[in-house]
Amino acid sequence: KAGVTQTPRYLIKTRGQQVTLSCSPISGHRSVSWYQQTPGQGLQFLFEYFSETQRNKGNFPGRFSGRQFSNSRSEMNVSTLELGDSALYLCASSSGQAGATDTQYFGPGTRLTVL
């Protein structure tokens, strides 16, 4: 099976702009989670989508949003970018059936740099 794919792999934006990142999960997986990884804070949970519905949300401001399509592909959007949004954004897919013990498989990430 093909793994989780994320596009683009690298992005450079300026403060105040907005950005959309895309994630295609493993075939058959219906849950997509997003994480932010920074050197200072490590990996932090953003939100999780299952069957086009946001099931869970982490402690991030409303500038961070996402959605999921009927084919399970997901996008996340960050509006009004700030310097502190520079990070590696990771998407993870899982079956979504086993609850919290579902194994999450990660994509390669999108490296976002905000200037």
Add this chain to the structure above:
Amino acid sequence: EDQVTQSPEALRLQEGESSSLNCSYTVSGLRGLFWYRQDPGKGPEFLFTLYSAGEEKEKERLKATLTKKESFLHITAPKPEDSATYLCAIPDGGRRALTFGSGTRLQVQP
């Protein structure tokens, strides 16, 4: 609040020098513990899931064990290609999210 603490932060080994990485956690009702490997600039790669105290899992030179308070990742006779950051995580059942430790950066020198 669930917490995951990994030690040491960094570890440098000679090729063939076995060692262990530690992951301690505080959670009310462990639902499982995950180990991942992450290479620079890449996403975490799944290694193991452990569900109950006493459980052990092995893969090549890696063996993961679990007690009621911590997990160990034992690396036997490591090779330079084992160099990576090793992350452990526990599920936050309330949010269906993973809470990660800060990781152990392992460097294996030839």
